[in-house]
Every structure is written in structure tokens, then in C-alpha cells.
Amino acid sequence: MTNSQDRAQRSGSPVRRQLIGYAVATLTTASLMSSTVFAQAVDISQWSPEYIRSIAGTEEVDTAATCSAVVPLDYTGKLTYWWTGPNEASPDIERQINDEFWAAWKATYPNIETDAQNIDYNQLLDKLRTALLGNAGPMVLRLQILGGIEFASKGYFQELRPEDVGYETANFWPGAMKSVAYDGKYYGIPTNNETMGFIWNADVFKRAGLDPESPPATWDDVVTYSKQIHDKLGIAGYGMVAKQNAGNTPFRFMPQMWAYGGGALDEASDTPTYDTVEINNEGAKAALQASYDMYVRDQSVPVSALTNTQNENQQPFIAGQVAMVIAHPSEYAKMVDLAGKATGADKPVADAVVANMRYGLIPKGPARRAVVFGGSNMHFIKPEYVDGGFDETAAKAFACFYNSPEWSTKLAWTGSNPGNLEGFKTKWMKERLDSIKFLDVTTSMLPSGIPFPVIPQATEIMNIIVPDMLQNALTGKMTVDEAADDAARRVDDLLNGL
Amino acid sequence: MSMVSTAPSRRRRVKIDPWRWVGRIFLLFLLTFTVLPMLWMVLTSIKSQFAAMQYPPQWWPAEPTLQNYAKLLDPNGSTGQEFLRYFWNSFYVSMVTTILGVIVAVPAAYAFSRFTFPGRTFLFFSVLLRNMFPSVVFLMPLFLLMRWMGLVNTHGSLILTYLTFGLPLSIWLLKGFFDNIPIQLEQAARIDGATRFQAFFFIVMPLSTPGIIATSIFSFIGAWNEYVYAYTFLSKQDSMTLPVGIQRFFTEFATDWPGLMAATFLMSVPVVVLFLVLQKYFVRALTEGAVKH
Numbered sequence: 001m002t003n004s005q006d007r008a009q010r011s012g013s014p015v016r017r018q019l020i021g022y023a024v025a026t027l028t029t030a031s032l033m034s035s036t037v038f039a040q041a042v043d044i045s046q047w048s049p050e051y052i053r054s055i056a057g058t059e060e061v062d063t064a065a066t067c068s069a070v071v072p073l074d075y076t077g078k079l080t081y082w083w084t085g086p087n088e089a090s091p092d093i094e095r096q097i098n099d100e101f102w103a104a105w106k107a108t109y110p111n112i113e114t115d116a117q118n119i120d121y122n123q124l125l126d127k128l129r130t131a132l133l134g135n136a137g138p139m140v141l142r143l144q145i146l147g148g149i150e151f152a153s154k155g156y157f158q159e160l161r162p163e164d165v166g167y168e169t170a171n172f173w174p175g176a177m178k179s180v181a182y183d184g185k186y187y188g189i190p191t192n193n194e195t196m197g198f199i200w201n202a203d204v205f206k207r208a209g210l211d212p213e214s215p216p217a218t219w220d221d222v223v224t225y226s227k228q229i230h231d232k233l234g235i236a237g238y239g240m241v242a243k244q245n246a247g248n249t250p251f252r253f254m255p256q257m258w259a260y261g262g263g264a265l266d267e268a269s270d271t272p273t274y275d276t277v278e279i280n281n282e283g284a285k286a287a288l289q290a291s292y293d294m295y296v297r298d299q300s301v302p303v304s305a306l307t308n309t310q311n312e313n314q315q316p317f318i319a320g321q322v323a324m325v326i327a328h329p330s331e332y333a334k335m336v337d338l339a340g341k342a343t344g345a346d347k348p349v350a351d352a353v354v355a356n357m358r359y360g361l362i363p364k365g366p367a368r369r370a371v372v373f374g375g376s377n378m379h380f381i382k383p384e385y386v387d388g389g390f391d392e393t394a395a396k397a398f399a400c401f402y403n404s405p406e407w408s409t410k411l412a413w414t415g416s417n418p419g420n421l422e423g424f425k426t427k428w429m430k431e432r433l434d435s436i437k438f439l440d441v442t443t444s445m446l447p448s449g450i451p452f453p454v455i456p457q458a459t460e461i462m463n464i465i466v467p468d469m470l471q472n473a474l475t476g477k478m479t480v481d482e483a484a485d486d487a488a489r490r491v492d493d494l495l496n497g498l
Numbered sequence: 499m500s501m502v503s504t505a506p507s508r509r510r511r512v513k514i515d516p517w518r519w520v521g522r523i524f525l526l527f528l529l530t531f532t533v534l535p536m537l538w539m540v541l542t543s544i545k546s547q548f549a550a551m552q553y554p555p556q557w558w559p560a561e562p563t564l565q566n567y568a569k570l571l572d573p574n575g576s577t578g579q580e581f582l583r584y585f586w587n588s589f590y591v592s593m594v595t596t597i598l599g600v601i602v603a604v605p606a607a608y609a610f611s612r613f614t615f616p617g618r619t620f621l622f623f624s625v626l627l628r629n630m631f632p633s634v635v636f637l638m639p640l641f642l643l644m645r646w647m648g649l650v651n652t653h654g655s656l657i658l659t660y661l662t663f664g665l666p667l668s669i670w671l672l673k674g675f676f677d678n679i680p681i682q683l684e685q686a687a688r689i690d691g692a693t694r695f696q697a698f699f700f701i702v703m704p705l706s707t708p709g710i711i712a713t714s715i716f717s718f719i720g721a722w723n724e725y726v727y728a729y730t731f732l733s734k735q736d737s738m739t740l741p742v743g744i745q746r747f748f749t750e751f752a753t754d755w756p757g758l759m760a761a762t763f764l765m766s767v768p769v770v771v772l773f774l775v776l777q778k779y780f781v782r783a784l785t786e787g788a789v790k791h
């Protein structure tokens with residue numbers, strides 16, 4: 001049994017060709033961006049798995065020395081910090097790195113008294129909203145990429161850019177910087193950039209008469225493969241996610257919509273203005289029709305897709321009841337972690353699951369290959385909303401330390417890429433490339449990343465209106481056209497403040 | 499040749515009552531409905547994470563393990579330390595809420611039961627006013643109030659809040675109890691020289707023990723399980739209570755089901771034990787007043 005990484009290293013394999021072809025295809029796009037990213041430590045116009053490998057491990061960094069130039073290491077102060085970090089459900093390695101980070105922080109700035117609260121992913125936004133209303137926020141926080149704009153637009157965040165903590169804006173991915181910009185100003189620093197990939201079960205593919213080593217190349221192929229798998233094996237082909245009011249849904253449906261040429265607004269264009277509603281254009285309707293075909297016509301996806309998040313798809317995928325899913329790299333790391341801990345009779349089953357997992361690029365569509373440009377950003381809250389006052393120096397020391405090439409890379413170990421592009425040059429990036437399967441896929445997807453619209457209404461559009469549109473079409477409450485038009489009307493109303 | 503006559507055996511014909519069997523089947527269904535989820539919770543808690551994700555599910559774990567419990571109860575491990583801290587926080591908040599609730603509710607209910615004063619009926623019904631609104635309506639006002647009082651991130655904020663939620667029910671329950679205790683017993687005590695407080699403390703209180711215990715159980719369970727206010731008022735790991743703390747078994751991309759089930763099982767233990775030990779009082783409290791004395 002081979003894996004994607006092995007295949008990627010063999011000349012002529014389909015995934016290898018895909019990656020190279022894809023990298024070449026992105027050169028044109030990237031070169032268009034190069035005029036705005038001069039002086040970059042990492043040349044994203046050359047972005048390809050080969051380029052990433054060629055620069056990894058070429059630079060030594062000294063985090064303490066870098067940050068001492070921003071804030072003296074003997075500074076005495078205090079810091080309050082909220083973030084979503086690893087917990088019991090995370091792979092062991094993530095928790096281990098997290099512990100190492102806090103130990104290193106304490107060793108580097110021993111006199112900064114730190115109160116760091118690790119808050120659950122699903123709780124953080126709500127808690128922050130409440131805390132800010134009561135002027136009880138933390139000094140520094142790290143939010144998912146979609147979360148910050150709401151607070152920036154309401155005036156809760158301080159202006160913040162990499163230069164404030166010793167780094168250059170040019171060393172952060174342009175798409176990521178776009179996610180921390182509002183009204184022409186920057187309000188944060190991208191801590192990590194992440195894109196998802198496409199996981200499939202090679203054994204299921206083989207039994208269904210498909211090439212086990214080749215993922216569907218296009219979204220039309222996904223529909224065809226899903227039907228073939230369902231017809232031959234009686235299991236779900238594609239792990240659709242369409243739950244209402246859930247962030248998982250747009251993260252999996254928007255890549256499909258963008259690939260067909262649609263979009264909520266014009267976020268997929270090179271210079272988005274977020275003024276044009278595109279959720280009912282032909283591309284968007286084609287994407288919706290493809291989902292309709294899989295769910296209603298072919299019935300080749302889980303019946304529970306309407307209430308599923310990705311968590312609910314993991315179990316049937318591991319059990320071989322779902323053949324293909326869009327998945328975060330963390331999910332692969334988690335499965336490897338689980339297999340490593342399995343014992344007795346569970347062990348061979350777990351090992352077989354991991355051996356059958358393949359990880360490749362998300363399929364493309366008639367318009368493009370696309371994936372949600374995800375990740376997280378660090379923000380400073382304005383002093384008047386902070387519980388106990390704002391210690392600017394301590395906050396800057398922490399932001400410098402966290403976003404250093406070293407920790408930007410280490411903290412993104414299993415599931416992400418460093419927000420500070422200098423991290424790609426470190427020995428830790430080389431170690432990741434040498435030890436983590438499929439990392440090439442994740443880094444290769446980055447240039448296809450499209451950030452959600454950077455407007456305060458983005459959360460409602462993505463988490464409410466897009467899932468509602470899917471539900472309306474998939475439940476037969478509306479036709480595909482009607483569902484798309486209804487979504488467009490709602491987006492329009494939202495943007496116009498109705 | 500002797501004749502042996504056999505008298506026809508008199509078989510007792512048992513009449514089958516179909517309604518009785520319908521009732522039994524219904525009870526069996528209810529029992530299954532109630533017990534099965536708990537059974538599944540316990541079974542999942544002794545599986546490995548991988549085994550818990552199998553389909554078809556392992557009805558009995560192939561490799562049963564108590565590792566999840568050991569991890570949660572190990573005071574030397576980080577998981578155990580946090581879980582035990584959450585456990586203690588929940589216990590502390592629930593216990594203080596219960597004790598304070600009883601201290602306030604007992605005299606209040608006694609006053610409503612025994613004394614006549616202007617506005618008595620109005621006040622008695624007005625204590626229910628808060629319970630007429632969904633609790634979430636008070637979330638932000640109470641948060642701002644707690645913030646103003648400097649109680650955010652303290653257990654005091656939860657105890658105060660839970661008291662305001664639990665007191666109306668406690669007062670109403672206890673008043674019913676006091677109403678059923680003949681006032682002549684107190685009058686007799688007064689004639690024998692007891693003060694009003696002594697009559698209350700030595701005569702009425704012991705007689706109303708079932709009611710006080712039932713009220714305490716209600717109050718304890720309410721505080722023990724409460725999530726929304728604890729989630730809003732507390733953001734420091736050190737002060738989290740169990741319902742909020744067990745969220746650590748969820749991430750954006752994965753759930754540690756066996757760990758979560760083990761934590762949930764352990765969380766249910768105090769309530770179940772409390773209920774089992776005190777259930778005779780609880781049942782008595784529910785039926786008290788059903789028969790006119």
C-alpha cells in the first residue's frame with residue numbers, strides 16, 4: 001500500500017502531475033500578486049511543493065533575540081490572553097507543543113505575569129461578545145479568521161500590523177492580511193494560514209471499480225464517483241455537510257461554489273469589492289445543482305447530511321461508510337493519533353483505516369480550484385474594553401513571540417501553515433515536511449485559498465444564509481433556482497441593513 | 499378391582515387483563531428509553547477513542563479499558579487536575595447555593611404560610627415573576643450587574659444567580675409543606691412557654707424535613723447542571739464548573755467521545771447518589787398535601 005506522499009515523490013504519478021500542474025497554473029496568478037509583495041522573505045510567486053522543500057531548513061532563527069529588540073526580556077508586566085488551543089480531543093503532539101510554547105514563553109519573559117484562557121472553539125465568539133459588552137475582555141486574543149471583522153467593525157480592536165511587533169507585512173500571506181483589514185486599516189496579525197484537502201478511502205474506491213490512487217479531478221467527477229460508489233457498495237460516496245448555523249457547512253460548500261464560478265459576493269475575484277451579490281449566478285446555481293443531484297437525485301451522500309457537521313462524518317469515514325470528504329489536515333493527524341493508541345483487536349482495524357486514507361487536492365471546477373483560506377488572527381483589544389487595563393508592552397512581547405517564525409511554525413504543526421512566512425525557512429518546517437504525510441497537499445492548496453468576504457456580515461452570510469440555501473434546495477422546499485434567488489435576496493437585504 | 503374416580507380438577511381460570519399488559523409494555527418502553535442512553539454512555543466510556551468510532555458499533559468493547567476514568571481521576575495528570583478542579587467548583591457552587599437557598603427559603607415560606615401582612619398575596623405571586631421569563635433574557639443584565647459588583651469570574655456570581663432562580667420554587671414548595679403542618683402544634687408549644695422561634699425551630703422544622711430535603715435536591719440539581727450562566731460569567735479555567743469544563747473534550751475537528759462519556763458519567767454520580775439516598779423524602783415531598791389532614 002502506498003500513500004500520497006510516497007506517490008508524490010515518484011515521477012509521473014497522477015497526484016505528482018496534479019501538484020506540478022497546479023503549481024504551474026498558480027504561477028500566473030501569483031505573479032500578478034508579486035507587484036504587491038515585494039521584499040518578501042518567501043517568494044510566493046514561486047510557490048510549489050518543490051519550492052517549499054527547497055527553502056525549508058535554510059535559516060536559523062533566535063526568537064528571544066528577535067523579540068528582545070521589540071521588548072526587553074526583563075520587562076515586568078501582565079498579560080491576559082484568550083485563544084482556542086488544543087485539548088483532550090486534540091492529537092497528543094498538539095498538546096505537547098502547546099506545553100512547550102508556554103514553557104518557552106515563561107522562560108523568555110519570566111516577569112510577564114500571564115493569564116491565558118484556552119476557550120472552546122464553539123464558545124469563544126459568544127464569550128467575547130458578552131465580555132466586551134461588559135468591558136471585561138482580555139488584552140490579546142486569537143480568533144478564527146472569520147471572527148475578527150465583526151469586532152473590528154464595532155470598534156473593539158486596536159489597529160495592529162506586523163510592523164508593530166517587529167515583523168514586516170510583506171512576510172505574511174496577502175490573503176491573510178486581507179482578513180485583518182477593515183476600512184483601509186489593519187487590526188491584527190495572521191497567526192496561521194490553513195487550507196483543507198480532500199481525503200478518500202482507497203479501499204472503497206477499489207471495490208467500487210475506481211482507481212484507488214486517483215481522487216476525482218473535478219466536482220462533476222465527485223458527483224459521478226459518489227453515485228458509482230453508492231450504486232456498487234450501498235454506502236455514501238461523498239460526505240456532504242449541510243447543517244444550518246454551522247461554520248463547517250460553508251467551509252465545505254464554498255469551495256464547490258467558487259469552483260463552479262459562483263460566490264456569496266465577489267470574494268473569489270482578484271480585487272473583491274464585496275458589493276456584488278453572486279450567490280444566485282450561474283456558477284452558484286450549478287454548484288447547488290450538483291449538491292442537489294448527490295442528495296436528492298442519486299441519494300449518494302449521507303441522509304443525515306442536513307444535520308451533519310464534519311465531526312459526524314468522521315465516524316462513518318473511519319468505518320468505511322463514507323468514501324470521500326473535504327477534511328482539515330488535523331483530521332488526518334487525529335486519525336493517525338487514534339490508530340497509534342488503538343490496542344488488541346482494534347489495532348489492525350485502525351491501521352487498515354490509516355493505510356487506506358489518501359489525501360489530495362480539492363477538486364476543481366469549470367472556473368477554478370478553490371478552498372476556503374482559513375486560519376486565525378491575533379488581535380489587541382482597546383484598553384477601555386479590557387478587564388484590568390491594557391499592558392501594551394506585554395502584549396507586543398507576546399505577539400512578537402507567538403508570531404515568530406519558530407512558534408508560528410511549531411504551533412501550526414499538524415493542521416496548518418505558519419502565518420509568518422519566514423517560518424517556511426526554518427528547520428521546523430523541514431522537520432514537518434519530512435515527518436507529516438500530505439503536507440505537500442496542504443501547502444499546495446494555499447494559493448487556491450479564497451478568504452470569506454471581509455465584511456461584518458460575513459458570519460451571517462456564511463453560517464446562516466449559505467446553509468439555509470442548501471437546506472431549502474435539498475429538502476425540496478424550493479427549487480435550486482428559487483433557493484439561490486432567495487439567498488441572494490437575503491444577502492442583499494443584509495448588506496442594505498434591512 | 500377398585501374404581502378410582504378422579505374428580506375433575508378445578509382449574510383456576512386467570513383472567514388476562516389486556517390493559518395491564520399494555521401498561522407493562524409501556525413501562526418497559528419507558529425503562530428502555532431511560533436506561534439505554536445511560537447504558538450506552540457507560541459502554542462508550544470504557545472504549546478506546548478508535549473503538550468508539552467504529553461502525554457498526556461495538557455493542558461490547560473489544561478492548562474494554564478504564565483508562566478514561568483513570569485519567570480523569572488522576573490528581574497528578576493535567577487532565578485529572580482540571581477535571582477534579584471543575585468537579586470541586588461545581589460541588590462548592592451547588593452546595594453553597596443549596597445551603598443559602600434553604601436558609602432564605604425556609605423562613606420566607608414560613609412567613610407566607612403563617613403570617614398575614616399587607617401585600618402577602620401579591621408578594622407571594624411576585625416571587626414567581628422571574629420564573630415567568632426565559633432565563634436567557636436576564637443573561638446580559640445579570641452579567642453587567644456582576645461586572646459592576648466585581649463578581650465576574652467568581653463563584654459568587656453563580657451562587658447569587660442560582661439563588662434568584664431557585665428561590666421561587668423553593669419558597670412555593672416549602673409553603674405547601676408548612677400549610678400542612680397543623681398550627682395547633684405550634685400553639686401548644688407556645689402555651690408550654692416556647693417562643694415563636696423555638697416553636698418554629700423545634701416543632702415545625704423537624705416536621706418539614708422531607709420538604710426541606712426535596713427543596714434542597716431541586717436546588718442542588720439545578721445548580722449542578724446549569725450551563726449558560728456559568729459559561730457566560732466564568733472565563734478562567736480555574737473557576738470553571740463541570741458543565742462548561744467538559745467542553746474540553748470537543749474541538750473544531752474531533753470529539754473525544756469516550757473521555758466525554760466518562761466525564762459525564764462521573765458528573766452524574768453525585769446527583770444519582772444524592773437522589774438514591776434521599777429519595778424517600780423526595781417522594782414524600784411530592785405527595786405531601788395530596789391528602790387533606
